[in-house]
Amino acid sequence: MQNAREVVFRRLNKRIVLIAVLLLLPFAVDALLGRGWLRIVDFAMLYIMLALGLNIVVGYAGLLDLGYIAFFAVGAYCYALSASPHLAIAFPRLFPDGVHLSIFIVLPVSALLAGGMGVLLGAPTLKLRGDYLAIVTLGFGEIIRIFMNNLNAPLNLTNGPQGISRIDPISIAGISLNATQRIFGFTLPSVHLYFYLFLFFAGLVVFVSQRLERSRIGRAWMAIREDEIAASAMGINTRNLKLLAFAMGAAFGGISGTLFAGFQGFVSPESFSLMESVMVLCMVVLGGMGHIYGVILGGLLLALLPELLRHSVVPVQQALFGKTIIDPESLRMLLFGFALILVMLYRPAGLWPSRVRRRELSSDERPNESA
Template sequence: MNLGKFPYCKKCNAWRVFAVLAIVLLALPFVTDALLGRGWVRIADFALLYIMLALGLNIVVGYAGLLDLGYVAFFAVGAYNYALLSSPQFGLHWPVWVVLPLGGLLAGFFGVLLGAPTLRLRGDYLAIVTLGFGEIIRIFLNNLNAPVNVTNGPQGISMIDPVQSGGISLGSTQQVFGITLPSVHLYYYLFLCFTLLVIFVSLRLENSRIGRAWMAIREDEVAAEAMGINTRNIKLLAFSMGATFGGLSGGLFAGFQGFISPESFSLTESVMILCMVVLGGMGNIGGVILGGVLLVLLPEALRNGAGPVQQWLFGKTLVDPESLRMLLFGLALVVVMLVRPAGLWPSTQRRRELSDDDDDVVKQELESVYGSSK
């Protein structure tokens, strides 16, 4: 199987690829705007937000192997932290460079809060507890409007300040070097910076002492502990690192949307983020990014594409595109998982684990049976 093999890049080639990628990413909002309309730039913004979330969850699920079904709770913590500290809700308008890191830290703390009681749990049991945690946070936010109104309950918080600093607001069109940048473009670049930061952190952690400890816990917790890894601390670290990413993107989300309500943080969101990680390729940063992009774009493409395709095929719209898109989307997920069980772009390790290199296995079996006689 050479599906996963990528052309070998020399160093100069790597730089060339890097330069092309940079230009593509920088030009993307303008090209999208010109070809598909501004709505798609907004979708690109969301794709970046989800990539950040998926990379955060990847630390917990992909590296440390802890199945977390309540990840969206950290997204909610970050978002509400931003919303409460910079909106008319309390009349607070703290600067963004305080609120965003604070949201990350707060979410990280919540990560530890979730991690501490679940240290002994694995697999299904952990999934259920984290699921409960996610729901608790959502219901909490939903009901925290009485007796003291903190979160405004189901109505949510509106008129949240856009991300702004030094008199420059990303919420309105800005002129930069004579180029007119609408708000969605500005957010695109901001999110791109944060996404790159998250990718950088993930990459560095993956190939480090900490990253290896996470993977050791994923592979065999008992053996990991016997090798001297303090599994309690290392697992809590995974939870809080993942949660920090979630909190950070939550803050960005609140600033970008200007309005948040508990509805945005339902279980479906957690499942969606988990799908990005699993479908893209657990434990592989490239795969997770791919999963994030696809899972944001696919429903939108189906929403916009299903109508015209039906018109073209049948001359009229038979099924409402809105109801069709989730059906097709679910179907696509099933097909991908059947065809590529390790994800679209699996990490080298999982690829080897799940690919059918029977030859190797057979050879080894033969060796172990007959090898001794030589």
């Protein structure tokens, strides 16, 4: 019993340390690397949320989705339209100043809307698996992007390729996150405030993922991933659970997109290209499909890597050759492809797969003991 108590204490201590580190992180990044990097970390948090959402669809339920960014787009446009002057153009009588709703109204709505889109995508693809499913989802992602690109005529809903700008910054209880605020005697610049907001939502997404993973629902998803026929013979309603996976994953994407629009203040279809879907999928695969911490690692790595290159490649080449021979963007794709090949060859389950941990656990856990 004492042992169990110690374990609980150690776990609690670990958690407190982790939270403290995360709370202090923006100050450390700000002091050591500069504010620009903190902004990049903020974006990385959004990517982590996206990757965790996709992890439900791909990692747990085993449904390969190449159009996942569409749900991010749905969330982003949802906030862009309901918190900017833009709708005044399409409906000048109805909304003379545009619509300016609070993020807390938009968040649940966009989560629901994105989830609904997830079901819409899932329903016709229920019988498809693997590469066939990937192609349909890829098409879906492109359809959403093209819609955003072309819905500026006859009624200007999305402002087409120019995108929607002047989106209201997120404000909580009247405190705008877009300006430096003094809270409890701390001076918190805008990027810090957004960091804490995103931290909260990322934490929420991790929490929900974790609880689902270890539940009856999570097990059913994994059963479908492992063998759909056996799963249905064991009494799992594969149709409903696949739709649920699509909806949950999409809802996370929608939440992330909403926060993205508020943070960036501008959305355009360009941000939701196929490449972005591929990027998020790579975060999941590279990090460790079906493993929450692996996916977080993958998201962090792939979100930070291009910035790291941008800051290192040009200066290094300038110093060596006096001019820039390879631009960081193309080097990024090269390194990226290389990294993927290496991971697939040497760590096919991802950089940080879940099974390792579980096998470690199994050695000191008695079979009959319940956690």
